[in-house]
Amino acid sequence: MTIEQRIVQSETRIFKAVFPNTTNHYDTLFGGTAMQLMDEVAFIAATRFCRQKVVTVCSDRIDFKKPIPGGTIIELVGKVCHVGNTSLRVSVEIFIEEMYSEERDKAIHGEFTFVALNEDKQPVRIVS
Numbered sequence: 140m141t142i143e144q145r146i147v148q149s150e151t152r153i154f155k156a157v158f159p160n161t162t163n164h165y166d167t168l169f170g171g172t173a174m175q176l177m178d179e180v181a182f183i184a185a186t187r188f189c190r191q192k193v194v195t196v197c198s199d200r201i202d203f204k205k206p207i208p209g210g211t212i213i214e215l216v217g218k219v220c221h222v223g224n225t226s227l228r229v230s231v232e233i234f235i236e237e238m239y240s241e242e243r244d245k246a247i248h249g250e251f252t253f254v255a256l257n258e259d260k261q262p263v264r265i266v267s
Contacts, residue, residue, distance in 0.1 A: 149188035151217040168207035181229040181251035184217035193253040201249035225262035
């Protein structure tokens, strides 16, 4: 399988409802909660791409473009955007969907870097 095919097959999409226990005093999703969800989606995409143990080593610039209101649905999309020897980078976007309309907006974008590790917790090649 080519790297391009692996990228397509590893794309990960997760949907969540934004409930009151995840919102702040403005009734919008906590930034830290959004980052945790993004890291989780990125981890799944990275693991699906290389099928090895990976760990997050960096979260690059995360742009919060729109607040995410309580009572909405969010879609998180993780896609591998760069593959190195022992590391890979995953781009994650969060989209807001209104529950009772067709409205959909991109709210957050960020990138996460992962390193593949062997049993001794040493970096290992991602693609042979």
